[in-house]
Amino acid sequence: MGMEDFDLRELRYFLAVSDELNFSRAAERLGISQPPLSRAVRRMERRLGGPLFLRERNALRLTAAGSTLRDEALKVLEVASAAAHRTRRAAEGAERLTVTAAPGLGIQLLRRIIETYAALPDACEADIAVSGCGSQDDAVRSGRADLAVLSTPYADAGLEIRPLWSEERVAALPAGHRLARRGLLRCRDLAGEAFPVWPGVSGQARRYWTGLDTAADVDGGGRPGPSVYDMSQLIEVIALGQAVALLPRHMAERNPRVDVAYVPVADADPFSAVLAWPQGPAEPAVELFVETAADLFEAPQTADARPSA
Structure with a gap:
């Protein structure tokens, strides 16, 4: 049984249910009534030979098969969307x-x-x-x-x-910080410090920006600091002593401040x-x-x- 056994509409139906974990909300999101949505998912389950959702009292949970289908369906719809974009552009001529x-x-x-x-x-x-x-x-x-x-x-x-x-990354520290006068740091030196929070970033990105991606010996890493949305806000919370950060060297050089110190970090991923x-x-x-x-x-x-x- 392969992805060719499903059409794109069915995959979109399934993804809506997997997002909402509720047939009524998924149907509302899709702009259809609930019965045809439920029937479509059951047809998919019959063709696959097993359930995609565990139907518990007033709740749905993805099965292992459902999780696998979700990952694969996202890829299929991504490819289909890309093909449509590129075909439209080709049709435009130049x-x-x-x-x-x-x-x-x-x-x-x-x-x-x-x-x-x-x-x-x-x-x-x-x-x-x-x-x-x-x-x-x-x-x-x-x-x-x-x-x-x-x-x-x-x-x-x-x-x-x-x-x-x-390029290397450097630690951005308040000028009066205990580490600001050091010539070289390691990620473990920043353990327990407050790091700015970028809302919506992935776990991988959080580990990278706090130095945890390579510093396996750092127990617990940094603690959450203020939320920031752009570089100017980031530099201000550091200058105020509310957080520290790991930055690419070019960003440090573009933001010279007397109240912020930049110190190289030897083991931070570049x-x-x-x-x-x-x-x-x-x-x-x-x-x-x-x-x-x-x-x-x-x-x-x-x-x-x-x-x-």
Whole structure:
């Protein structure tokens, strides 16, 4: 029994129920009545030979089979969405690329690549889409963008990756902090400190930004500090003594403050930026863009070779 045994409508029905864990709410979300939704899920279960949900009193829970189907269905719908996006763009006629990155270093790297790419005789139009932090990989997988600059931590499933940039991370500390005058720190030195909370980030991202991704000997890691939504707010809570943070060196250099000290952290995973595009055969325009980036960044560049703002 394979995914070809389900149509996209059934998969969307199933995902709505798996999100809501309630048939009534899922039906309302889908804009249909509950009976056809329940029948569709039961048909899927009959074809699979087992239940997708445990139906408990006034509650639903995904079975092991249901969890597996949810993971696979998300992939199928992602691929279908990407195919639709790319087909519509092909139907529009003139070939053009959409490339995306978050504000800051990612956009600078893209501009540098495009300046060289645009001068090539076989280049097509390339549009830069400025996107929010952490959304670039989804933009490529869904077909909203052809290529993206991703920064650590990122999910590379289904993507081809070309390294562009790498640099160390530093601890950002209030100037009066007990560690501020040290010449070098380790992640364990920051154990128990308050770290800013970025609402909505993944567990992987939280571990990276608090140094727990490589510091296995740090018991418990940092404690939650104030919620922050942008870099200026982050620097202010550090200056006020409300938190500490691990930052890429280029962000520290762009935010010099007399009330904030920046100290290198020897064992923190480096910050890196990569160019990403979908796995599989690439369109000629994408191949040329990647080749251009490869020529410009033969080895991942570091802060010593930073592009100008």
